[in-house]
Amino acid sequence: MPFVTVQIGKGHSIEKKRKLVKAVTDALVTALGTKPEWITVHIDEFEREDWAVGGILHYDKHNGRHEETGR
Amino acid sequence: MPFVTVQIGKGHSIEKKRKLVKAVTDALVTALGTKPEWITVHIDEFEREDWAVGGILHYDKHNGRHEETGR
Amino acid sequence: MPFVTVQIGKGHSIEKKRKLVKAVTDALVTALGTKPEWITVHIDEFEREDWAVGGILHYDKHNGRHEETGR
Amino acid sequence: MPFVTVQIGKGHSIEKKRKLVKAVTDALVTALGTKPEWITVHIDEFEREDWAVGGILHYDKHNGRHEETGR
Amino acid sequence: MPFVTVQIGKGHSIEKKRKLVKAVTDALVTALGTKPEWITVHIDEFEREDWAVGGILHYDKHNGRHEETGR
Amino acid sequence: MPFVTVQIGKGHSIEKKRKLVKAVTDALVTALGTKPEWITVHIDEFEREDWAVGGILHYDKHNGRHEETGR
Numbered sequence: 465m466p467f468v469t470v471q472i473g474k475g476h477s478i479e480k481k482r483k484l485v486k487a488v489t490d491a492l493v494t495a496l497g498t499k500p501e502w503i504t505v506h507i508d509e510f511e512r513e514d515w516a517v518g519g520i521l522h523y524d525k526h527n528g529r530h531e532e533t534g535r
Numbered sequence: 536m537p538f539v540t541v542q543i544g545k546g547h548s549i550e551k552k553r554k555l556v557k558a559v560t561d562a563l564v565t566a567l568g569t570k571p572e573w574i575t576v577h578i579d580e581f582e583r584e585d586w587a588v589g590g591i592l593h594y595d596k597h598n599g600r601h602e603e604t605g606r
Numbered sequence: 607m608p609f610v611t612v613q614i615g616k617g618h619s620i621e622k623k624r625k626l627v628k629a630v631t632d633a634l635v636t637a638l639g640t641k642p643e644w645i646t647v648h649i650d651e652f653e654r655e656d657w658a659v660g661g662i663l664h665y666d667k668h669n670g671r672h673e674e675t676g677r
Numbered sequence: 678m679p680f681v682t683v684q685i686g687k688g689h690s691i692e693k694k695r696k697l698v699k700a701v702t703d704a705l706v707t708a709l710g711t712k713p714e715w716i717t718v719h720i721d722e723f724e725r726e727d728w729a730v731g732g733i734l735h736y737d738k739h740n741g742r743h744e745e746t747g748r
Numbered sequence: 749m750p751f752v753t754v755q756i757g758k759g760h761s762i763e764k765k766r767k768l769v770k771a772v773t774d775a776l777v778t779a780l781g782t783k784p785e786w787i788t789v790h791i792d793e794f795e796r797e798d799w800a801v802g803g804i805l806h807y808d809k810h811n812g813r814h815e816e817t818g819r
Numbered sequence: 820m821p822f823v824t825v826q827i828g829k830g831h832s833i834e835k836k837r838k839l840v841k842a843v844t845d846a847l848v849t850a851l852g853t854k855p856e857w858i859t860v861h862i863d864e865f866e867r868e869d870w871a872v873g874g875i876l877h878y879d880k881h882n883g884r885h886e887e888t889g890r
Contacts, residue, residue: 661844
């Protein structure tokens with residue numbers, strides 16, 4: 465009963481989420497041999513003002529430069 | 536100091552949440568003998584586009600059919 | 607697809623865990639009308655040296671006095 | 678690679694969040710000797726209708742009295 | 749800064765874990781276009797006595813039959 | 820009712836944990852004005868074989884070189 469939580473920055477389209485949950489599920493099937501129907505994936509999005517590395521909010525550090533933040 | 540996190544689909548009324556936290560708290564009191572005031576319950580709601588089973592988003596699978604999704 | 611995480615102190619018997627997951631599952635069925643087979647419960651036990659309230663480890667505060675700690 | 682999740686009530690200003698992630702990061706640097714750039718802090722805010730102690734929602738218990746709730 | 753938590757049953761070899769974190773990381777790279785070095789994966793293993801579906805512990809339901817449990 | 824989860828590598832002494840929970844609690848008191856007795860801190864330790872950055876297990880990357888891993 466694998467349960468996967470993916471914490472990512474806010475702002476991904478539903479199309480990207482569709483690809484994400486499919487790709488992550490396939491990854492578990494391949495690596496562990498689990499049946500897909502046993503696998504749950506939860507996407508947990510965070511605002512950039514709610515995430516910090518090195519004591520600095522992403523909001524402050526990467527404002528407007530999504531591509532470089534590894535959102 | 537039990538700490539309980541309940542992850543459920545978005546859209547429950549405050550009345551349902553009231554019943555939920557009461558029922559979960561009572562469950563721990565009964566099963567473990569913990570005093571109610573030691574028990575914290577956190578409801579963490581997810582959007583249906585942020586949850587998938589078998590690699591398919593709930594948004595795609597159960598669109599508009601809440602009752603059958605075990606929300 | 608409710609997913610419940612119960613964080614409690616280490617040291618409960620499997621019999622207590624059996625009662626706990628049953629009682630929590632029933633609580634969700636009653637409060638939300640969810641079918642039991644949709645509900646997952648995860649028990650996540652912590653050591654008393656890994657938990658603190660008010661900046662003091664349970665290990666230091668409640669050493670040997672389980673009943674009063676709301677384990 | 679310490680990863681810290683801070684669950685707090687909704688409604689803190691970005692200025693408070695700025696102070697929070699800095700203070701928590703410094704705390705880990707001091708206590709563990711970790712380099713700041715290794716430390717991630719995630720702020721996870723909850724609504725008062727999604728949090729309960731003793732089986733009673735904060736929404737019901739502390740409505741309008743933030744200061745006393747330890748938000 | 750994606751952060752992925754994979755909750756699975758205990759008992760996977762380090763070789764399987766190696767494959768798992770690689771496959772999950774690749775999945776995020778492909779689906780989201782994130783650089784691999786931004787992605788953290790955390791494997792969180794649970795004992796079968798700490799996990800239940802439908803109110804029944806895996807320990808009781810699937811004792812000794814790993815392959816069918818989707819561990 | 821702030822609830823803080825600190826995920827760190829395994830192997831810290833109880834003395835370090837004591838300092839950690841005190842320092843994190845003080846950080847929240849200072850930044851948010853919360854009373855210490857409202858603050859819970861949970862230390863969640865991970866094995867190095869259960870944590871990966873860039874698709875590579877810490878076990879493989881940093882074997883025996885704790886100081887550089889930001890444990």
